[in-house]
Amino acid sequence: MRSIVILATAACLFLTARGDAAAAPVVSNFKLANGLEVVVISDHRTPVVTHMVWYRVGAADEEPGHSGLAHFLEHLMFKGTEKNPAGRFSQVIGTVGGQENAFTSSDYTGYYQRISKEKLKMLMEFESDRMTGLVLTDDVVKPELNVVLEEQNMRVANNPGARLGEQMDAALYLNHPYGKPVIGWRHEIEKLDRAGALAFYRRFYTPNNAILVVAGDVTADEVKKLANETYGKVKRVAEVAPRKRPQEPEPTAARTVTLADPRVVQPSLQRSYLVPSSSTAKAGESEALEVLSQILGHGSNSRLYKAIVIDKGLAVSAGAWYQGTSLDDTKFGVNGVPKPNVTLPQVEDAIDAVIAEVIDKGVTADELDLAKTRLVADTVFAQDNQATLARWYGASLTTGSTVADVQSWADRVGKVTADTVRDVARQYLDKRRSVTGYLIKQITRAEDKRS
Amino acid sequence: MRSIVILATAACLFLTARGDAAAAPVVSNFKLANGLEVVVISDHRTPVVTHMVWYRVGAADEEPGHSGLAHFLEHLMFKGTEKNPAGRFSQVIGTVGGQENAFTSSDYTGYYQRISKEKLKMLMEFESDRMTGLVLTDDVVKPELNVVLEEQNMRVANNPGARLGEQMDAALYLNHPYGKPVIGWRHEIEKLDRAGALAFYRRFYTPNNAILVVAGDVTADEVKKLANETYGKVKRVAEVAPRKRPQEPEPTAARTVTLADPRVVQPSLQRSYLVPSSSTAKAGESEALEVLSQILGHGSNSRLYKAIVIDKGLAVSAGAWYQGTSLDDTKFGVNGVPKPNVTLPQVEDAIDAVIAEVIDKGVTADELDLAKTRLVADTVFAQDNQATLARWYGASLTTGSTVADVQSWADRVGKVTADTVRDVARQYLDKRRSVTGYLIKQITRAEDKRS
Numbered sequence: 018m019r020s021i022v023i024l025a026t027a028a029c030l031f032l033t034a035r036g037d038a039a040a041a042p043v044v045s046n047f048k049l050a051n052g053l054e055v056v057v058i059s060d061h062r063t064p065v066v067t068h069m070v071w072y073r074v075g076a077a078d079e080e081p082g083h084s085g086l087a088h089f090l091e092h093l094m095f096k097g098t099e100k101n102p103a104g105r106f107s108q109v110i111g112t113v114g115g116q117e118n119a120f121t122s123s124d125y126t127g128y129y130q131r132i133s134k135e136k137l138k139m140l141m142e143f144e145s146d147r148m149t150g151l152v153l154t155d156d157v158v159k160p161e162l163n164v165v166l167e168e169q170n171m172r173v174a175n176n177p178g179a180r181l182g183e184q185m186d187a188a189l190y191l192n193h194p195y196g197k198p199v200i201g202w203r204h205e206i207e208k209l210d211r212a213g214a215l216a217f218y219r220r221f222y223t224p225n226n227a228i229l230v231v232a233g234d235v236t237a238d239e240v241k242k243l244a245n246e247t248y249g250k251v252k253r254v255a256e257v258a259p260r261k262r263p264q265e266p267e268p269t270a271a272r273t274v275t276l277a278d279p280r281v282v283q284p285s286l287q288r289s290y291l292v293p294s295s296s297t298a299k300a301g302e303s304e305a306l307e308v309l310s311q312i313l314g315h316g317s318n319s320r321l322y323k324a325i326v327i328d329k330g331l332a333v334s335a336g337a338w339y340q341g342t343s344l345d346d347t348k349f350g351v352n353g354v355p356k357p358n359v360t361l362p363q364v365e366d367a368i369d370a371v372i373a374e375v376i377d378k379g380v381t382a383d384e385l386d387l388a389k390t391r392l393v394a395d396t397v398f399a400q401d402n403q404a405t406l407a408r409w410y411g412a413s414l415t416t417g418s419t420v421a422d423v424q425s426w427a428d429r430v431g432k433v434t435a436d437t438v439r440d441v442a443r444q445y446l447d448k449r450r451s452v453t454g455y456l457i458k459q460i461t462r463a464e465d466k467r468s
Numbered sequence: 469m470r471s472i473v474i475l476a477t478a479a480c481l482f483l484t485a486r487g488d489a490a491a492a493p494v495v496s497n498f499k500l501a502n503g504l505e506v507v508v509i510s511d512h513r514t515p516v517v518t519h520m521v522w523y524r525v526g527a528a529d530e531e532p533g534h535s536g537l538a539h540f541l542e543h544l545m546f547k548g549t550e551k552n553p554a555g556r557f558s559q560v561i562g563t564v565g566g567q568e569n570a571f572t573s574s575d576y577t578g579y580y581q582r583i584s585k586e587k588l589k590m591l592m593e594f595e596s597d598r599m600t601g602l603v604l605t606d607d608v609v610k611p612e613l614n615v616v617l618e619e620q621n622m623r624v625a626n627n628p629g630a631r632l633g634e635q636m637d638a639a640l641y642l643n644h645p646y647g648k649p650v651i652g653w654r655h656e657i658e659k660l661d662r663a664g665a666l667a668f669y670r671r672f673y674t675p676n677n678a679i680l681v682v683a684g685d686v687t688a689d690e691v692k693k694l695a696n697e698t699y700g701k702v703k704r705v706a707e708v709a710p711r712k713r714p715q716e717p718e719p720t721a722a723r724t725v726t727l728a729d730p731r732v733v734q735p736s737l738q739r740s741y742l743v744p745s746s747s748t749a750k751a752g753e754s755e756a757l758e759v760l761s762q763i764l765g766h767g768s769n770s771r772l773y774k775a776i777v778i779d780k781g782l783a784v785s786a787g788a789w790y791q792g793t794s795l796d797d798t799k800f801g802v803n804g805v806p807k808p809n810v811t812l813p814q815v816e817d818a819i820d821a822v823i824a825e826v827i828d829k830g831v832t833a834d835e836l837d838l839a840k841t842r843l844v845a846d847t848v849f850a851q852d853n854q855a856t857l858a859r860w861y862g863a864s865l866t867t868g869s870t871v872a873d874v875q876s877w878a879d880r881v882g883k884v885t886a887d888t889v890r891d892v893a894r895q896y897l898d899k900r901r902s903v904t905g906y907l908i909k910q911i912t913r914a915e916d917k918r919s
Binding site: 081082084180181184187188191192194196197202203204205261262263264266267269270271272273274275276277449 | 532533535631632635638639642643645647648653654655656712713714715717718720721722723724725726727728900
């Protein structure tokens, strides 16, 4: 079982999809009687299917003091059911040459397999069985907790960049649970247990809180039949309340976080701004933020790269990103890595100047066209990849968007104007909404202090 | 009704008590059958009594998304019961020349009256009646919410220093609810309602979650009799769970918060470090932090004042404080206000140098003696003031300390050594544990951005 913690980034989805443009796939969407939502993306070019179950639950749905529970449960979902003891599901997938994975974010938890078409029903039997049939004993829970602690150790505790990211999220989100790390705070992971995991499972893992996405060489009718024969037999075990998390107060004060670590080889600078997501934005704002991130910081023609890396020669890299796929208010980021003998404040001043120019003077028609063309092309490229498309739908549907929203995305991006890009920059790239993170090599005095 | 939001600071308690030393008062402590804890502090010099009821509930006990509820309920406690309609209690106190007040912190909520001795029983009848008898209708709840919003407006929204404090707390506490403002986030206060307040009341306002403190011209036997006749009739309405709040991860990254506001006349610098409280510290640590705060920043002989205000002439003021009275990990603070034409970084560097010197070389025997003498003298002076003593006991007993802890405090301070002071400075005055706040006048560019 491989398990990863990810954050949904629309940009990331698109960028992984490179290839020839393909005809738009046919997407169907329906619900089973037990409330399970189903999305079928038919693509008959190769006899394989991508099968994903997404639950509308993530780290931001955990109770205070129990951070890491959503991710821990993701691990425990591989521990077997009455019908299928631990390991059998993964073993069978391996035997037939399939792949599997699972992932947890603040907003969702998902289970993924890629398998040859004729094994789909078998797969659906396994996956539907563990939707409500998980059996957990202390014998399996306790060792798995050590696996998760080791994962935290490897991915975060021993990774200064990841630790800085954790601290920045906590300083950006003053009230919303997005401030908590998805993997959990270590001292809280250590206290997770079987009873807590089971209670969380019973509360959130129920067909009416899940979305099945099947992409590949199948038709909607085939999937509907198979889904009814498998998932259709799973009873609702809980009614699920609306996902109302504590929201952020209006941001009022610029923050910084400095993480010094002896292992840092390359100092760097990150900044996150609190901005609307595709689900919380006013019409057009999220699309404009997406375009802004392209113009500001995507690729070597972007404003940041040209100004800081090429023209001023201050940095080895500089960029921007926007994490639009999010149930609640999300992040817009900029970053820079200074060249040797250049300081972080020099790079930060240069980044600030680039942002100030966009705020003051807006963007050009050429920049706008290029960004929109590239974003729309990315969605076309995405259609060439089963898993990418499946993931786009799953992430969207678990963060407040609809199938129609996904399908209208390219059109909506097409309508972004230079004025709306300048307006979102002006409104949201305000330092008071931001946390700036500095990753630096630990200096001697701090090392002395630790001893 | 006057209502204030306070944070318990032991230092603050002592400093308000100035006068001639008095004989140690006799303190008695017992419980009624319904679980109400009672502390009686006999002091027969004047025929008045200070009467306080403290509830073991504060802002840190609120559910996420409902910040401000503890404080809002404090306001609503003046809205009357079946027996005593709104206003009668306060009116009677006023008629007999008494005083009253109420306060909410992260850890406790308290109700205070000072009245002539012979009115004590009447007072206890009123206060015990509203312990579980509160009647709330939308007619009184809705207007009171506007009162609280106006209070937030006046105390925080229009007070740049208070806003900076709120932001600093939120950036210091990454996981613990001490990061939330006691008065609440405005957008959450706006949604507080009658049903939520009543549920909170029923959960936490019960004799087994309260402490009655009576100080003044009474004996323990008198109070016991009166308490049984009044509070003794109040039934337990809830069992109260242990107060286990989400705890902080080990701090790893220095943070800053910059609040710029056009109304700032005098820029200033604050820093808070996350440190143990009297309840979470290892033996001797909290007392050493108290002594450290004296040596570092209390009065014009302190290290910070001498170095920064007198010797270097950089600041008009500089100081330090420690908020020891706290159920969970708490804050140690330093601050400085630059002279005109001196920058905040200059003052910060000077503060850092003073702290580094204490960490490197420790404190002198003279400094230690002076600090201890002053702290012990403060506790003696405190005994001269009924309300100060009552408040000390109440705050201690609602934050995890006992009557014995309060009584042994001076002895424990007496045992602090120069080594333990240096050790706590070394361990806890580490920037990675801290948030530094800068209050600055808003500059033109930021003003432009807002328009």
